[in-house]
Every structure is written in C-alpha cells, then in structure tokens.
Amino acid sequence: xxxxxxxxxxxxxxxxxxxxxxxxxxxxxxxxxxxxxxxxxxxxxxxxxxxxxxxxxxxxxxxxxxxxxxxxxxxxxxxxxxxxxxxxxxxxxxxxxxxxxxxxxxxxxxxxxxxxxxxxxxxxxxxxxxxxxxxxxxxxxxxxxxxxxxxxxxxxxxxxxxxxxxxxxxxxxxxxxxxxxxxxxxxxxxxxxxxxxxxxxxxxxxxxxxxxxxxxxxxxxxxxxxxxxxxxxxxxxxxxxxxxxxxxxxxxxxxx
Numbered sequence: 001x002x003x004x005x006x007x008x009x010x011x012x013x014x015x016x017x018x019x020x021x022x023x024x025x026x027x028x029x030x031x032x033x034x035x036x037x038x039x040x041x042x043x044x045x046x047x048x049x050x051x052x053x054x055x056x057x058x059x060x061x062x063x064x065x066x067x068x069x070x071x072x073x074x075x076x077x078x079x080x081x082x083x084x085x086x087x088x089x090x091x092x093x094x095x096x097x098x099x100x101x102x103x104x105x106x107x108x109x110x111x112x113x114x115x116x117x118x119x120x121x122x123x124x125x126x127x128x129x130x131x132x133x134x135x136x137x138x139x140x141x142x143x144x145x146x147x148x149x150x151x152x153x154x155x156x157x158x159x160x161x162x163x164x165x166x167x168x169x170x171x172x173x174x175x176x177x178x179x180x181x182x183x184x185x186x187x188x189x190x191x192x193x194x195x196x197x198x199x200x201x202x203x204x205x206x207x208x209x210x211x212x213x214x215x216x217x218x219x220x221x222x223x224x225x226x227x228x229x230x231x232x233x234x235x236x237x238x239x240x241x242x243x244x245x246x247x248x249x250x251x252x253x254x255x256x
Contacts, residue, residue: 004064007068010065020047023237025237034137036104038052038060038103041112041113042108043063043089044065044110046072049087053076059087060090060099063091064091076089094116096124099132102131105139106129107140107141114143114213123226126223126225130227136255137254139253140250141251141253143213145245145246145249147245151182157177159175161174162174170197170198171195173194174192175194177192189208190206223253227255229253229254231252235248
C-alpha cells in the first residue's frame with residue numbers, strides 16, 4: 001500500500017492533537033448507550049479509541065496510515081491485559097472496507113471524512129457504513145463548518161503555535177499556508193514544521209494535504225441518500241445546537 005497522507009507526520013500527531021479531548025465524552029457516551037462493539041473509521045493513533053476501550057467496550061479501529069496505527073498499537077500494548085482483548089486495529093480504506101460483522105455504533109471523528117476528496121469516495125464510504133451498521137444503529141460524523149468569511153480569503157497564512165517534542169528535546173513551531181478552491185469545495189494546506197536542533201541547525205519539514213468541505217444541508221442530503229436519517233446536528237461536543245459560527249458540524253444519524 002502506498003504512503004498515506006498522515007504517514008509522514010504521524011510522530012507529530014499526538015504532540016499536536018493529544019491535548020484535544022473535548023470530543024471524547026461524546027463518543028464514549030454514545031458507545032455506552034449503544035451497548036455493543038464500536039467501529040471507528042480513521043482511528044489514527046487511538047486518541048478516542050483508547051478511552052472507549054478503557055470503558056470496557058469492545059472497539060475496532062480502521063485507518064489507512066500504517067504509521068498512525070503503529071502508534072495506536074503502542075498505546076494498546078500499554079493497556080491492562082483484560083482491556084487489550086477489547087481492541088482490534090485494521091489497516092484499510094474507509095471508502096472500501098469489508099468486515100464479517102456489524103456494529104451498533106460507527107463514527108468518524110475529527111474531520112477524517114473530509115480526506116475523501118470526491119463525491120464517489122464519500123458515497124462509497126457511507127455505503128460501507130450502512131452495510132456495517134446494525135439495524136437502528138447510530139453513525140456520527142464530525143466535519144468542520146465552512147465559513148464564508150474564511151472562504152472568501154481564498155489564500156491565508158495561519159500561525160498554528162508550537163509544541164514540545166520530547167523525543168528530541170526541542171520546540172517545534174507550526175505554520176500553514178491555506179488555499180481554498182471555491183469551485184471544487186476543497187482546501188489545500190501546506191503545513192510547515194520548523195525547529196532548531198541542539199547543534200544549532202535549522203530544520204523545516206513541509207507537509208501538504210487536501211480536504212474537501214461540505215455545507216450543512218449538503219452533508220445531510222448525502223447521509224440521507226445513503227439510508228442514514230439525521231437525528232441531531234450539533235455545533236459542539238457539548239451537544240449545543242449547530243450555528244453558522246460553531247466551527248463544527250456533528251451529525252448524529254440512524255440507520256433506517
């Protein structure tokens with residue numbers, strides 16, 4: 001399998017996103033409520049999957065990035081033996097996977113769905129979700145909420161802050177150059193990681209990726225087209241209602 005987009009920066013991921021935890025209670029809450037094995041698509045390093053497993057819930061994680069899954073496996077190996085058996089990690093594509101089981105709860109967190117760049121890929125993914133959901137099962141999809149004021153900029157430079165790389169004992173600064181394509185509804189980002197090592201040598205690592213974006217009713221129609229009936233649209237992980245400025249579009253849908 002060719003290199004996945006996150007393979008190159010997998011080692012940075014938990015430094016960047018590990019402190020982001022406010023979405024975890026939403027997913028663990030639904031996992032408890034649905035009472036059965038959970039499937040996370042785009043599980044990455046296990047940021048959400050591991051907390052679910054710690055709730056004594058069986059969970060399967062699928063991700064296309066082998067490097068991200070290596071980090072997830074390291075975390076699973078640190079779990080107590082009675083919890084390890086609850087976790088299965090699979091390398092695969094969320095747009096074309098097949099398993100011999102169904103789940104009462106499937107979710108795609110943290111905009112991972114937006115790495116699918118075409119409507120065909122998005123539709124294929126949702127068909128897979130539908131096939132793997134139990135009857136009346138719940139699917140949650142988290143997307144960022146596009147804002148016209150940001151889209152209108154077309155190009156923008158963003159300072160993303162810094163994080164401490166414990167492995168190399170250096171601080172790494174992040175910045176990004178974003179370009180919105182309004183016709184294709186895509187975002188291309190060139191992200192730069194910059195640091196100076198202990199010998200005073202400057203380093204820069206560039207990571208380029210693309211995301212698609214969907215507006216609220218476009219996403220609702222896409223879900224409903226694939227047999228997933230919208231029950232809630234939240235604007236934040238505390239289940240507050242969606243609004244234009246919320247930053248998040250969190251869709252809770254049920255298989256019909």
